[in-house]
Amino acid sequence: MQPRRRVPASRWLAVAALVLAAAGCTPQSVTEQGQAVWSLYRLFLYIAAVVFVVVSGLVIWSVIRYRRRDDELPTQTHGNNRLELTWTLIPTVIVLALFVFTLRAQDKVLDTSGKPDVNVTVTAFQWSWRFTYVGSGAEIVGSPETIPEMVVPVGQRVRVKLVSADVVHSFYVPQTLFKRQAIPGTDNTFDLTFEKVGLYHGQCTQFCGLQHSDMVFRVRVVSPGEYQSWLAAATRRGQAGKPGT
Amino acid sequence: MATTELPLPALPEAHHEEPAGIVEYLTTVDHKKIGILYIFTSFAIFLAGGVLSLVVRWELARPGLQVLGENTYNQVFTMHGTLMIFLFAAQVSTGLANYMVPLQIGAADVAFPRANAMSYWLYLFGSLIVLSSFFVSGGPAAVAWTAYPPLSTREYFQGTGMDLWIIGLAVVGVAGILGAVNLVTTIFRMRMPGMTMFRLPLFTWGVLVNQLLILFAFPPLTVVFALLFLERNFGAQFFDPTFGGSPILYQHIFWFFGHPEVYIIILPIFGVISEVIPVFSRKPLFGYRAMVFAFFGIAALSFGVWAHHMFTTGLVYLPYFSIMSLLIAVPTGIKVFNWIGTMWRGAITLSTAMLMALGFILVFVVGGITGVMLASPPIDFAVNDTYFLVAHFHYIMVGGLLYGMFAGFYLWFPKFTGRLLSERLGRWHFWTFLVGFNVTFFFQFLVGLDGMPRRIADYQIQRWETANLLSTVGSFLIAVSVVIFIWNFLVSIRRGEPAGDDPWEGNSLEWVTSSPPPSHNFHHLPEIHSERPAFDYRHRDNPAFAGGVHSDPERLDRG
Numbered sequence: 001m002q003p004r005r006r007v008p009a010s011r012w013l014a015v016a017a018l019v020l021a022a023a024g025c026t027p028q029s030v031t032e033q034g035q036a037v038w039s040l041y042r043l044f045l046y047i048a049a050v051v052f053v054v055v056s057g058l059v060i061w062s063v064i065r066y067r068r069r070d071d072e073l074p075t076q077t078h079g080n081n082r083l084e085l086t087w088t089l090i091p092t093v094i095v096l097a098l099f100v101f102t103l104r105a106q107d108k109v110l111d112t113s114g115k116p117d118v119n120v121t122v123t124a125f126q127w128s129w130r131f132t133y134v135g136s137g138a139e140i141v142g143s144p145e146t147i148p149e150m151v152v153p154v155g156q157r158v159r160v161k162l163v164s165a166d167v168v169h170s171f172y173v174p175q176t177l178f179k180r181q182a183i184p185g186t187d188n189t190f191d192l193t194f195e196k197v198g199l200y201h202g203q204c205t206q207f208c209g210l211q212h213s214d215m216v217f218r219v220r221v222v223s224p225g226e227y228q229s230w231l232a233a234a235t236r237r238g239q240a241g242k243p244g245t
Numbered sequence: 246m247a248t249t250e251l252p253l254p255a256l257p258e259a260h261h262e263e264p265a266g267i268v269e270y271l272t273t274v275d276h277k278k279i280g281i282l283y284i285f286t287s288f289a290i291f292l293a294g295g296v297l298s299l300v301v302r303w304e305l306a307r308p309g310l311q312v313l314g315e316n317t318y319n320q321v322f323t324m325h326g327t328l329m330i331f332l333f334a335a336q337v338s339t340g341l342a343n344y345m346v347p348l349q350i351g352a353a354d355v356a357f358p359r360a361n362a363m364s365y366w367l368y369l370f371g372s373l374i375v376l377s378s379f380f381v382s383g384g385p386a387a388v389a390w391t392a393y394p395p396l397s398t399r400e401y402f403q404g405t406g407m408d409l410w411i412i413g414l415a416v417v418g419v420a421g422i423l424g425a426v427n428l429v430t431t432i433f434r435m436r437m438p439g440m441t442m443f444r445l446p447l448f449t450w451g452v453l454v455n456q457l458l459i460l461f462a463f464p465p466l467t468v469v470f471a472l473l474f475l476e477r478n479f480g481a482q483f484f485d486p487t488f489g490g491s492p493i494l495y496q497h498i499f500w501f502f503g504h505p506e507v508y509i510i511i512l513p514i515f516g517v518i519s520e521v522i523p524v525f526s527r528k529p530l531f532g533y534r535a536m537v538f539a540f541f542g543i544a545a546l547s548f549g550v551w552a553h554h555m556f557t558t559g560l561v562y563l564p565y566f567s568i569m570s571l572l573i574a575v576p577t578g579i580k581v582f583n584w585i586g587t588m589w590r591g592a593i594t595l596s597t598a599m600l601m602a603l604g605f606i607l608v609f610v611v612g613g614i615t616g617v618m619l620a621s622p623p624i625d626f627a628v629n630d631t632y633f634l635v636a637h638f639h640y641i642m643v644g645g646l647l648y649g650m651f652a653g654f655y656l657w658f659p660k661f662t663g664r665l666l667s668e669r670l671g672r673w674h675f676w677t678f679l680v681g682f683n684v685t686f687f688f689q690f691l692v693g694l695d696g697m698p699r700r701i702a703d704y705q706i707q708r709w710e711t712a713n714l715l716s717t718v719g720s721f722l723i724a725v726s727v728v729i730f731i732w733n734f735l736v737s738i739r740r741g742e743p744a745g746d747d748p749w750e751g752n753s754l755e756w757v758t759s760s761p762p763p764s765h766n767f768h769h770l771p772e773i774h775s776e777r778p779a780f781d782y783r784h785r786d787n788p789a790f791a792g793g794v795h796s797d798p799e800r801l802d803r804g
Contacts, residue, residue, distance in 0.1 A: 048614035068592035174696025185486020213701035
């Protein structure tokens, strides 16, 4: 049982490495709304890491230090009110603080008070997406074989109205750190303000039947100028009989 | 002071008992045999669900569809979740409770032995109805274990498999309610003289609160399944928005059951851990009353948190469900710290049961802290329905539940059989499970943060491959550890060392009777002076401990 004594040091390193891995693996948000989620997640992660290190440290320490060595019965303590009160109050305070930060982040993520620059109605159906640009005739329809692309201008507030044509789906672009269910009979509205030009992967995350895993889409974020010319072209295509993508 | 033996009414004489045969098990109303039936049935279902999960992992090891078609994949993961959550996780602890609770409270049987047998047989036949869906045309349900409408309605899933799924689970639900009435009554009414509520062993407390949760959570589940059945078969429109119904209604009722279900599964495990740690630390449980209040705190909060499963619907009041969910960390934290307090300055023996309990604490804390993250709506928006969530609840359900069950099994196997499990195989079991479990599920956190959705048969993103491959390798290592466990069981039940009545110097009453206990449980019972009657009985000649002076919660030595 002697080799166990070496465990803690390497364990801390392992924990630190895992925390860094967990932090590094989260996609940096590409939307203004997602930034708030990203900082909130890091706050939670660091506190969680401290909690894990403290608890596992205490467990490992107890196992090493208080191993049974003889037949003598240890002192039969039943509790300690002051200690127990401490480890009730400290988690309560931490949790309440986390709640306050949660509320602040939530207000930013769900804020739809600004005036939208672009209005898109996103219709989820088995098993693809339809993006309808409100106020123009532009409409993009995908299929499990043809991945649809939602084109939006960078730095502008895009208001998404999310609806479902059949079962419950979920609209999710990992790099926005945001998702929302598309529920039949309900309109869901949220804003996304992309801050970086690029092509982003999106996917349905609510299991929706046979070809759920094929329900992929992309978001192409372009400059406002490019967006305007794309929209004009898409509108012309749309008015010429809507041939799809 | 010598412990006097209580005169018990009409106890049969001690006699040699033949091992029970098949007919005996088919007709038994003995709580111990019913408990064993529950444990074996649920373990068989666990193995079936485990094989399905290996199939899932095999498919996901690499991008592309190699093993299954999309439809089969969807059926496989649906049935994996269904078997594990409904037919294994909530049932295996009922089996353990059936066996242990009457022993721990000094009763000869449960309050309603025949109702007890009935709930077991309902559970078995309900499970068989669910499993029979593998053999009907269209195959089993492929709608995920949550079965959200409209996907689960006739319009989108025609197969009879879905109806068998609903009927079978409704029958199992009724079995659960019946079992809960029985166990709650048993704990309230069948305690031996002197066994006050605050002298109940923590496992019995865990079972009591778990069964109370079942009493409140299973009826809504049965109702929502009835509604779904009517919707599928008789044209009801509870969930159809075109007729004023709402798909969200189903989610609300389902999760009103679904979140307490998590605690239905884990509270008896908290109880097991609270039995194992004091025994192998040779100290009383630290903060006994706080542990009991924490049970009730968790139970009460668990009915106010269901909509955290619905944060991404955009249709629930986020702050309320967020704060209620976050607050569950407080009573849960009390439990973890009290376990550590029990070990502190104790005399710890690292038996397999104790190793499993320590493994439980570590993986449960990981599940807990990621649960705190998911209680925060903005973080939930990012990781809900990704592999991060899958990893989180498997840390609770696989890590927590299985570690706890293994701990309990290594602790109580000698009581069931009179033989010890092999400690050498036990250590192999522990370490392979520890490594396999963490390799399987830790990498799912990372790939989930990177955006991999759950319940997809295939993924196109190449950088998800490494994590998925590791996860698959880990899952097969878990399978190896389960095989070692089964091997240990088979070897030890025949050739294990004789255990004697009390191999661990246990605290609760089951250690006072023989191993295995006689059909009426006890030939004699000691007087109860504290929450550790077996400890007091063992130290009855030691003036320092006589009469439970040192253990009575009313006269505590509280540091």
